[in-house]
Amino acid sequence: xxxxxxxxxxxxxxxxxxxxxxxxxxxxxxxxxxxxxxxxxxxxxxxxxxxxxxxxxxxxxxxxxxxxxxxxxxxxxxxxxxxxxxxxxxxxxxxxxxxxxxxxxxxxxxxxxxxxxxxxxxxxxxxxxxxxxxxxxxxxxxxxxxxxxxxxxxxxxxxxxxxxxxxxxxxxxxxxxxxxxxxxxxxxxxxxxxxxxxxxxxxxxxxxxxxxxxxxxxxxxxxxxxxxxxxxxxxxxxxxxxxxxxxxxxxxxxxxxxxxxxxxxxxxxxxxxxxxxxxxxxxxxxxxxxxxxxxxxxxxxxxxxxxxxxxxxxxxxxxxxxxxxxxxxxxxxxxxxxxxxxxxxxxxxxxxxxxxxxxxxxxxxxxxxxxxxxxxxxxxxxxxxxxxxxxxxxxxxxxxxxxxxxxxxxxxxxxxxxxxxxxxxxxxxxxxxxxxxxxxxxxxxxxxxxxxxxxxxxxxxxxxxxxxxxxxxxxxxxxxxxxxxxxxxxxxxxxxxxxxxxxxxxxxxxxxxxxxxxxxxxxxxxxxxxxxxxxxxxxxxxxxxxxxxxxxx
Ligand SMILES: Cc1cc2nc3c(=O)[nH]c(=O)nc-3n(C[C@H](O)[C@H](O)[C@H](O)COP(=O)(O)OP(=O)(O)OC[C@H]3O[C@@H](n4cnc5c(N)ncnc54)[C@H](O)[C@@H]3O)c2cc1C
Numbered sequence: 176x177x178x179x180x181x182x183x184x185x186x187x188x189x190x191x192x193x194x195x196x197x198x199x200x201x202x203x204x205x206x207x208x209x210x211x212x213x214x215x216x217x218x219x220x221x222x223x224x225x226x227x228x229x230x231x232x233x234x235x236x237x238x239x240x241x242x243x244x245x246x247x248x249x250x251x252x253x254x255x256x257x258x259x260x261x262x263x264x265x266x267x268x269x270x271x272x273x274x275x276x277x278x279x280x281x282x283x284x285x286x287x288x289x290x291x292x293x294x295x296x297x298x299x300x301x302x303x304x305x306x307x308x309x310x311x312x313x314x315x316x317x318x319x320x321x322x323x324x325x326x327x328x329x330x331x332x333x334x335x336x337x338x339x340x341x342x343x344x345x346x347x348x349x350x351x352x353x354x355x356x357x358x359x360x361x362x363x364x365x366x367x368x369x370x371x372x373x374x375x376x377x378x379x380x381x382x383x384x385x386x387x388x389x390x391x392x393x394x395x396x397x398x399x400x401x402x403x404x405x406x407x408x409x410x411x412x413x414x415x416x417x418x419x420x421x422x423x424x425x426x427x428x429x430x431x432x433x434x435x436x437x438x439x440x441x442x443x444x445x446x447x448x449x450x451x452x453x454x455x456x457x458x459x460x461x462x463x464x465x466x467x468x469x470x471x472x473x474x475x476x477x478x479x480x481x482x483x484x485x486x487x488x489x490x491x492x493x494x495x496x497x498x499x500x501x502x503x504x505x506x507x508x509x510x511x512x513x514x515x516x517x518x519x520x521x522x523x524x525x526x527x528x529x530x531x532x533x534x535x536x537x538x539x540x541x542x543x544x545x546x547x548x549x550x551x552x553x554x555x556x557x558x559x560x561x562x563x564x565x566x567x568x569x570x571x572x573x574x575x576x577x578x579x580x581x582x583x584x585x586x587x588x589x590x591x592x593x594x595x596x597x598x599x600x601x602x603x604x605x606x607x608x609x610x611x612x613x614x615x616x617x618x619x620x621x622x623x624x625x626x627x628x629x630x631x632x633x634x635x636x637x638x639x640x641x642x643x644x645x646x647x648x649x650x651x652x653x654x655x656x657x658x659x660x661x662x663x664x665x666x667x668x669x670x671x672x673x674x675x676x677x678x679x680x681x682x683x684x685x686x687x688x689x690x691x692x693x694x695x696x697x698x699x700x701x702x703x704x705x706x707x708x709x710x711x712x713x714x715x716x717x718x719x720x721x722x723x724x725x726x727x728x
Pocket of ligand 1 (some may be wrong): 444482510534559698706
């Protein structure tokens with residue numbers, strides 16, 4: 176098997192030798208290490224590696240080099256091996272440049288020289304980055320392949336499901352990828368059978384359902400125990416945090432997710448405001464870390480499984496899934512978050528997954544290379560998506576109803592956007608119509624001041640116009656407010672009917688719902704501040720109260 180490369184560049188021979196020695200000693204079993212004093216030579220080398228179909232997992236470059244600064248080298252290297260991780264070696268005086276590079280070249284880490292002892296300062300960082308790289312990398316011969324039409328909603332759903340469940344795959348567009356033909360022929364399949372999944376063992380699945388695909392790629396879908404201490408619904412940041420804390424504290428914990436872990440956060444191309452990650456991290460990375468962490472503590476994660484209902488039986492909770500199975504638990508945490516609000520335009524839904532996307536910028540960005548794309552909405556997530564898409568698309572247009580982006584998005588994003596030449600902001604405008612034969616081709620924009628309408632070609636429309644709570648399935652099991660968010664804690668005391676539904680002597684715990692032992696955390700809870708840190712905090716807090724509830728039981 177070919178080993179991936181770690182490429183090191185440093186013009187200072189002494190530093191080069193030291194880092195090369197440390198990296199070789201630690202990683203030579205699993206990686207080839209290439210080291211050079213010259214950035215130009217290193218670029219030649221990596222072009223050659225690309226031609227030979229080799230993989231590079233990590234670049235380590237010094238910042239101060241006479242031929243080319245480290246940041247410039249990493250930028251060029253990134254064009255060749257976009258998925259490789261990047262570490263900049265800096266002196267204390269170069270920290271400013273390193274912080275700049277976090278935005279410019281999406282630097283993964285800056286390492287201050289000297290890094291001794293490496294066991295403390297170098298290896299943990301490199302291990303973490305290499306783990307991350309591995310999570311999304313599969314050598315060609317080991318990967319699952321999805322074959323389909325680029326703008327097909329079914330292909331999009333499969334890609335989104337696998338990437339969200341951290342299952343690496345190779346995407347093969349049958350219209351542009353010559354190799355795809357070979358797979359179709361050997362499966363005796365036609366274009367009508369698409370999308371098709373080719374599994375690692377060479378077997379095929381034509382147009383599979385997500386549960387079937389999940390079963391074949393080894394994702395758990397059935398509970399193994401008769402009774403759990405806590406069942407958590409929804410694996411967004413709140414549910415993942417609750418599951419980490421639940422199982423870490425020794426509770427029998429099960430987490431149910433209807434699509435893929437990560438929730439809304441998994442659509443985030445770069446989360447820049449999460450504590451402890453100064454270089455930012457993608458939603459995919461955060462999810463991978465959280466899922467690994469919770470599984471390590473023993474949480475069972477069922478995916479895809481959609482919860483349909485909760486009933487009460489002798490003080491226990493019975494959670495029913497869409498497939499009819501039931502799971503019993505002593506407590507429940509609902510963390511079903513929120514989903515994108517749909518844009519209400521006649522005919523739009525026909526293009527969902529075929530040019531119209533709710534979130535999903537991270538999954539579809541490559542398909543937008545050199546195209547003109549539109550984003551409806553001007554909140555933080557719309558801006559993050561625009562920044563990410565701008566690396567691929569020729570032009571990204573953000574369509575907002577207001578006059579200024581600053582009214583709806585965080586300052587740092589507004590600033591990043593104004594510094595990105597291929598992003599345009601179209602103000603006081605709404606998307607009012609869409610058209611195309613099988614995929615989206617045009618959208619109509621209406622200026623709300625002048626009333627003028629114009630129809631423009633659009634390869635894709637990404638919709639980020641707000642969210643609605645994931646509680647439609649919940650019927651009347653617990654009390655919700657008029658917008659559908661779940662009422663908890665002291666908010667319940669304000670309800671006139673409080674004494675009709677609450678029969679315990681104690682008051683409801685902070686994020687306990689109108690049913691004792693059922694808790695709500697994250698975006699789904701009325702009054703919660705939307706955001707990843709808040710959701711994580713609320714998920715962890717819910718477990719604290721679950722424990723109290725279990726002690727009282
Ligand atoms: C594109 C984008 C970028 C963002 N970037 C940032 C950022 O940079 N920083 C930040 O702080 N916040 C960001 N946010 C907001 C942040 O992601 C959310 O506030 C956070 O994810 C809320 O977490 P949650 O766990 O409460 O809910 P969610 O993330 O909404 O997760 C809910 C989960 O529940 C599952 N679910 C729903 N119903 C059921 C059911 N019946 N059965 C089983 N499972 C179910 C869903 O599939 C989903 O996975 C962003 C949001 C988006 C959309």
